[in-house]
Amino acid sequence: MLAATIKSRPIYEGLRLDGRAKRHLVAAEGEGALAVLDMLAGEDAALARATLLYAPGGSAGQEHGAKLAALRPDGFHPLPTQPTLLNRLEVILQTATMGTRIYVAGTEGFIGKVVALAQAHGVDPQSVRTEHRGSLARRVQCVHCKGMTENVTASPFVCSHCGLNLFVRDHYSRRLGAFQGVCVDAEVPGEIPPAEELFR
Amino acid sequence: MTIQFKQETFRDDFTFSNSPEAIRRFPFPFDKDEYMYAVNIEQHMPGPVKSPFEFPIDIDEHYVSEMRDRALVLKEDPLRCQSLPHMITAEWDLLELLMESMAKNYPEHFTLTRDGDRWHWINRPLGIDQAFTFGDVSTLPQPPMEYVTRQCQGDFALLDQRLDNLWMDAGMITTQADWSLDFDIGMNFMEWHAPVPLAHDMGIFERALKFLLNLQQGRPVRRLNWTMTVNPRLDTSPENYHKWGADRTTVTPENVGDKVHLRVELQALWRLPRSNAIVFSIRAYMIKMNELVTIPKWGRRLHRVLRDLKPELADYKGLTRYRADTVAYLAKHDDGAPTSPGFFPDPE
Numbered sequence: 027m028l029a030a031t032i033k034s035r036p037i038y039e040g041l042r043l044d045g046r047a048k049r050h051l052v053a054a055e056g057e058g059a060l061a062v063l064d065m066l067a068g069e070d071a072a073l074a075r076a077t078l079l080y081a082p083g084g085s086a087g088q089e090h091g092a093k094l095a096a097l098r099p100d101g102f103h104p105l106p107t108q109p110t111l112l113n114r115l116e117v118i119l120q121t122a123t124m125g126t127r128i129y130v131a132g133t134e135g136f137i138g139k140v141v142a143l144a145q146a147h148g149v150d151p152q153s154v155r156t157e158h159r160g161s162l163a164r165r166v167q168c169v170h171c172k173g174m175t176e177n178v179t180a181s182p183f184v185c186s187h188c189g190l191n192l193f194v195r196d197h198y199s200r201r202l203g204a205f206q207g208v209c210v211d212a213e214v215p216g217e218i219p220p221a222e223e224l225f226r
Numbered sequence: 227m228t229i230q231f232k233q234e235t236f237r238d239d240f241t242f243s244n245s246p247e248a249i250r251r252f253p254f255p256f257d258k259d260e261y262m263y264a265v266n267i268e269q270h271m272p273g274p275v276k277s278p279f280e281f282p283i284d285i286d287e288h289y290v291s292e293m294r295d296r297a298l299v300l301k302e303d304p305l306r307c308q309s310l311p312h313m314i315t316a317e318w319d320l321l322e323l324l325m326e327s328m329a330k331n332y333p334e335h336f337t338l339t340r341d342g343d344r345w346h347w348i349n350r351p352l353g354i355d356q357a358f359t360f361g362d363v364s365t366l367p368q369p370p371m372e373y374v375t376r377q378c379q380g381d382f383a384l385l386d387q388r389l390d391n392l393w394m395d396a397g398m399i400t401t402q403a404d405w406s407l408d409f410d411i412g413m414n415f416m417e418w419h420a421p422v423p424l425a426h427d428m429g430i431f432e433r434a435l436k437f438l439l440n441l442q443q444g445r446p447v448r449r450l451n452w453t454m455t456v457n458p459r460l461d462t463s464p465e466n467y468h469k470w471g472a473d474r475t476t477v478t479p480e481n482v483g484d485k486v487h488l489r490v491e492l493q494a495l496w497r498l499p500r501s502n503a504i505v506f507s508i509r510a511y512m513i514k515m516n517e518l519v520t521i522p523k524w525g526r527r528l529h530r531v532l533r534d535l536k537p538e539l540a541d542y543k544g545l546t547r548y549r550a551d552t553v554a555y556l557a558k559h560d561d562g563a564p565t566s567p568g569f570f571p572d573p574e
């Protein structure tokens with residue numbers, strides 16, 4: 027579990043099946059598969075109305091995908107990467123009907139992207155059921171060039187777009203699905219504290 | 227009352243300064259010799275003549291130059307002005323509020339004529355004469371919030387009210403004390419205040435939000451907030467922090483009086499009639515230390531406030547590197563005499 031000490035950061039309450047939903051739309055990444063297995067194993071009625079999307083990410087080689095397939099949900103979409111998963115999810119969201127409940131499990135950056143995508147399709151972010159699993163790596167937006175850097179585990183780090191040295195501020199945007207990165211040596215250029223591995 | 231608008235800059239050569247009249251009307255934010263966060267909200271009632279509280283929207287000698295600086299910021303970074311699609315009614319509400327107030331209180335400079343939906347706006351200081359149809363976006367050169375706030379001092383945020391919260395869903399933010407509209411847009415009251423130290427645990431945001439959710443139309447409120455800025459730079463945005471951050475290391479005992487500025491935000495909130503949204507105005511006033519100490523009470527008081535400020539607040543406000551030099555400068559203007567209660571200068 028992630029501590030909720032940052033007031034702008036969402037609380038990930040864990041996956042819980044919505045017994046009243048007409049459809050279950052489930053997106054998982056990496057270790058998130060284990061949360062989906064916990065929620066859906068043996069729930070045959072729900073599985074008959076469920077669509078699962080899965081990208082193995084950092085858990086490739088651990089056979090999580092095979093276990094999800096073995097649940098035999100109504101629809102199963104194994105996808106090679108997060109971007110391909112998000113593309114597929116977007117297509118599904120375009121035709122999703124009322125009464126569809128969305129679930130997402132995985133790293134925080136993945137949860138953020140799925141929630142932001144759902145929001146862009148008119149889904150209230152609070153209604154999405156979320157569970158954090160896997161690495162604590164953060165997705166960070168550089169406040170200067172606006173570029174996103176994925177899988178940030180240390181602060182400070184180098185912006186993958188503009189090359190500034192950024193520290194990760196404790197401020198999270200749900201719309202962007204990202205923390206804020208701010209230049210660490212703006213006041214005295216070159217004065218950069220040693221990087222600490224904070225988000226493993 | 228005709229205002230003499232100054233030609234000055236808030237970047238590069240930094241020619242900004244205050245006239246003696248502007249110094250006297252400065253909204254000094256400390257009513258006692260110490261400072262801590264509080265729910266400091268009061269009715270936005272007309273204040274003393276010539277004070278920044280005389281009218282709901284204050285226009286002063288810096289108007290023309292501030293509007294030029296805003297245009298420069300927007301040219302470099304259009305993301306400083308953003309509005310989510312559902313905010314268009316609130317944008318028109320804001321345009322009405324600002325135009326009505328400016329035309330009513332500064333008739334030499336601004337004129338608004340309304341004939342049903344057919345409006346005619348004249349802004350003499352900026353040389354603008356615009357006929358348009360209220361409610362029809364295609365009749366203005368920019369969307370209504372951007373159009374009117376390019377002509378009004380102060381930053382503006384438009385807040386939608388739903389689910390017992392306020393959501394920052396639009397804004398024109400070019401003179402901010404180090405926060406990003408592009409990052410914060412779409413957040414609610416608790417979320418955008420997340421980085422503020424201590425105040426959450428003091429229950430300040432909970433009480434302030436509860437108060438604001440009940441804000442009534444026609445009964446605006448205001449509060450003062452403050453920070454400090456090295457050089458009279460209006461655009462102290464996080465977007466450009468890598469460009470202005472180094473200013474904080476340039477303060478020396480010799481230049482502190484000219485370089486260090488107290489920066490006060492007069493923040494006012496109005497409930498808007500058509501949209502039920504709230505507008506939050508953030509009007510920044512800056513004063514150099516050597517201007518400030520011409521009012522003896524203010525020199526004494528700022529010395530004591532700054533000397534005793536909690537380190538969490540000093541860090542959050544970014545003062546840490548030049549606080550000691552500033553306190554030392556102000557100490558020379560503090561003879562230890564008692565100060566009178568309240569914000570205003572003592573009569574001479």
Ligand code: HEM
Nearest residue numbers: 263264265266383405418419421422425430434452453506
């Ligand atoms: C509803 C409109 C308001 C908006 C849009 C707003 C916005 C903001 C923002 C963006 C910040 C900077 C946060 C950061 O560091 O990223 C801030 C700071 C702050 N706000 Fe508000 N605020 C509002 C109302 C209030 C009210 C009513 C209070 C009353 C207590 C308040 C108290 C504060 C305080 C104490 C700070 C820290 C300021 C400092 O130390 O310099 N705000 N606000």
